[in-house]
Amino acid sequence: MEIYYLKAFHIIFVVTWMAATFFMGRMLIYFKQAEKKDSVQREAIQEVVLNGAKRVWYIISLPSMILTLLVGVRLMVVTHAYSQGWFHLKFLFVFILIGYCHYLNRIRKNQANNKCTLSEIKLRVINEVPTLFLVSIVFTVFFKNLFSGLWAIGVVLAIITLSLIIMKLKKK
Numbered sequence: 001m002e003i004y005y006l007k008a009f010h011i012i013f014v015v016t017w018m019a020a021t022f023f024m025g026r027m028l029i030y031f032k033q034a035e036k037k038d039s040v041q042r043e044a045i046q047e048v049v050l051n052g053a054k055r056v057w058y059i060i061s062l063p064s065m066i067l068t069l070l071v072g073v074r075l076m077v078v079t080h081a082y083s084q085g086w087f088h089l090k091f092l093f094v095f096i097l098i099g100y101c102h103y104l105n106r107i108r109k110n111q112a113n114n115k116c117t118l119s120e121i122k123l124r125v126i127n128e129v130p131t132l133f134l135v136s137i138v139f140t141v142f143f144k145n146l147f148s149g150l151w152a153i154g155v156v157l158a159i160i161t162l163s164l165i166i167m168k169l170k171k172k
């Protein structure tokens with residue numbers, strides 16, 4: 001019975017963590033877009049966005065990340081997933097996702113200190129990265145296969161590349 005509760009809570013915390021990650025990326029874009037406004041609007045928008053991003057990080061993202069990892073470790077022990085090859089790939093994806101989330105937080109801090117030099121386009125691309133993690137982790141876990149997650153990443157990267165090419169062609 002414990003395994004069902006662990007799986008349920010693990011999924012809940014993963015969903016809240018991913019939602020916060022997607023939202024944080026969006027907030028960073030809003031901050032950058034505000035630079036195009038006049039000074040009064042820019043300052044007002046950027047203050048709201050920075051406060052919101054800080055709250056998302058400390059109230060949703062970080063706690064969800066920690067709870068996901070704690071429940072995930074218990075789930076790993078109960079199911080003996082650590083002895084299976086697919087789990088190592090999932091663990092690698094999760095480890096990189098943690099680094100990515102901390103990178104978003106660093107961008108947030110740089111924006112707060114007016115030290116962020118990333119363009120809006122770069123922030124938009126950075127905002128799409130969690131999709132890669134989500135798809136690759138879900139495919140790896142669902143199929144419990146080492147290659148399914150890698151295949152899923154390839155498909156998502158192909159779609160993103162195609163989308164970027166289409167966007168460039170539309171601009172011309």
